[in-house]
Amino acid sequence: MTNSLILLCTDLDRTLIPNGHQPESPRARECFARLVARPEITLAYVSGRDKRLLQAAMREWDLPTPDYAIGDVGTTIYWVGNDHRWEAWQDWHDEIGPDWAGHDCDSLARLLDGFDQLRLQEPEKQNTFKLSYYTLSSVDGEQLVAAMQQHLSEQGIRASVIWSVDEMKDVGLVDVLPESATKMHAIQFLQSRLEAPDDRTVFAGDSGNDLAVLTSGMQAILVANARDDVKRAAREQTRQHRPERLYIASGNSLDMNGNYAAGILEGLVHFIPKTRDWVLKDAD
Numbered sequence: 251m252t253n254s255l256i257l258l259c260t261d262l263d264r265t266l267i268p269n270g271h272q273p274e275s276p277r278a279r280e281c282f283a284r285l286v287a288r289p290e291i292t293l294a295y296v297s298g299r300d301k302r303l304l305q306a307a308m309r310e311w312d313l314p315t316p317d318y319a320i321g322d323v324g325t326t327i328y329w330v331g332n333d334h335r336w337e338a339w340q341d342w343h344d345e346i347g348p349d350w351a352g353h354d355c356d357s358l359a360r361l362l363d364g365f366d367q368l369r370l371q372e373p374e375k376q377n378t379f380k381l382s383y384y385t386l387s388s389v390d391g392e393q394l395v396a397a398m399q400q401h402l403s404e405q406g407i408r409a410s411v412i413w414s415v416d417e418m419k420d421v422g423l424v425d426v427l428p429e430s431a432t433k434m435h436a437i438q439f440l441q442s443r444l445e446a447p448d449d450r451t452v453f454a455g456d457s458g459n460d461l462a463v464l465t466s467g468m469q470a471i472l473v474a475n476a477r478d479d480v481k482r483a484a485r486e487q488t489r490q491h492r493p494e495r496l497y498i499a500s501g502n503s504l505d506m507n508g509n510y511a512a513g514i515l516e517g518l519v520h521f522i523p524k525t526r527d528w529v530l531k532d533a534d
């Protein structure tokens with residue numbers, strides 16, 4: 251009965267987790283947890299967090315246990331399930347691994363030894379296919395990324411090198427990932443392995459780093475607490491191409507405000523109307 255499965259993929263921070271400025275509707279998360287406990291729904295968390303931070307978030311915010319978690323910036327798909335095994339899905343590593351031409355994060359780090367500006371992040375921030383560094387925040391990030399890319403591609407390695415600044419800690423961050431290890435690709439991989447049809451697969455997100463998925467033509471929800479510039483960009487990018495596949499939550503339905511979990515529920519009901527009864531029944 252795989253074709254009756256609903257695959258619900260959601261970002262965590264400021265999408266399911268109400269850690270933004272806007273208020274959360276009372277009981278929205280409870281209602282979400284009851285809904286995803288239904289056997290029809292397969293739940294996947296999609297997050298930049300690593301396993302430890304995913305688990306910490308689940309405890310802190312009392313989130314339901316997902317069936318899968320796409321973590322480590324898309325480089326790992328964990329099979330979680332009720333026995334909380336958190337097993338990294340080997341098939342996904344087999345899919346993205348060839349980009350690194352036989353290297354893992356340790357051997358790739360050795361190839362980048364010559365870059366004096368790079369300082370390895372803590373061991374728990376590294377993963378088989380995620381190599382992460384600190385730099386000074388004053389480093390010319392663009393130049394550094396270009397030099398690293400070039401050095402790696404000369405060795406036949408296809409890598410995304412992503413530079414950002416943690417302004418709170420005033421430190422630069424560099425992630426090196428297999429080029430094909432994107433959130434979008436991981437969701438598509440999961441969808442195809444689970445044989446979930448397009449009209450029963452839904453993604454929810456809130457921010458700029460969710461835009462690629464939000465505007466991909468997959469059924470996608472932008473929660474109401476998203477910033478206006480993200481809503482504008484999402485609308486703009488889907489205007490020519492399947493605008494009906496993007497739903498921007500606004501509240502005014504289900505007696506909730508459309509922020510965080512309420513927005514996910516609102517969008518799910520929009521795309522898959524029969525889930526309305528499940529949500530309302532649960533709200534009683």
Ligand SMILES: [Mg+2]
Nearest residue numbers: 261263264456
């Ligand atoms: Mg987010």
